[in-house]
Amino acid sequence: MAAASDTPDGGSTPHSQTLARGIRMLEILAEAEEPMSIAAVSAALGVHRSIAYRILRTLEDHGLVVRDAGGALQLGPRLAALARSVSRDLQAAALPTLTAVANELTMTAFLTVLDRHDVVTLVSVEPSHAHAVLVQRPGTRHPLASGAPGIAIQSVLSEAQWRDLGGEHPRAEAAEARVRGYATSHDEVIPGLASVAVPLTVAGQPVAAIAVVYVASEHDAVAIGARLRAAVSTIARDLD
Known part of the structure; x- marks a missing residue:
């Protein structure tokens, strides 16, 4: 179940679990000393590999994550531009x-x-x-x-x-x-x-x-x- 938080109008809105996982994936790759496999990233996220892969594809589409010749993951150049x-x-x-x-x-x-x-x-x-x-x-x-x-x-x-x-x-x-x-x-x-x-x-x-x-x-x-x-x-x- 998604978490909820108060909003200015007194209501609540759910947090995006997928977005939170995508941000956490970026943090995991930033903290890693070398490129990581999708299996290692999914284990660090605590999710099934298929879920991690869907998140990865979105981040790849935006240039935030790239894969090297061996398929290992690392932060992409778009993230440096944002930073x-x-x-x-x-x-x-x-x-x-x-x-x-x-x-x-x-x-x-x-x-x-x-x-x-x-x-x-x-x-x-x-x-x-x-x-x-x-x-x-x-x-x-x-x-x-x-x-x-x-x-x-x-x-x-x-x-x-x-x-x-x-x-x-x-x-x-x-x-x-x-x-x-x-x-x-x-x-x-x-x-x-x-x-x-x-x-x-x-x-x-x-x-x-x-x-x-x-x-x-x-x-x-x-x-x-x-x-x-x-x-x-x-x-x-x-x-x-």
Whole structure:
């Protein structure tokens, strides 16, 4: 049975289960580290393969999902075009600065925004002169409670925003990040990786953070945090 929700006129309207499953399929493919078979996607969705296939065909028709030569599924180019429209001004202002940060620190730099209980990557830039880099794909999401970008965003949320998040509660590290101006994490989102992030708040834009990710080592988090804080100032100034 479809769920119902209140509408402005006091009535209720059913949710579309098919649409919800299609959106969830896109999320599953975005979270996957490699293309997935239809069997794996249907299992992740918890539906029969025939249902997953019908959803897939619709998403393919709109260019949101494509299949490789072996028939495995991955996100399509149309989704990237749609994503560019999300917080367009913020993305445009952040891209040059993220590029400078990535090349200066020789680390992948990225912009994340708060999406309900998750943190989602909008823009990612890899350093141009590095032998090996870590990839942070746009569309990647992880819980607000995990990772440096999530902690950084937590550090600037108001009491009203926390109430809107329901059962979410700030981590102790969020208070520390508020004092020092940046957040750090190690082995949280991906084992073996570390991240440093700085919150970015601009009127009219979603709560955001810029971050870098790198193999956990002896990098100076304080110096990285200072560089990211300068980057945030540049982005905020360009958006004014």
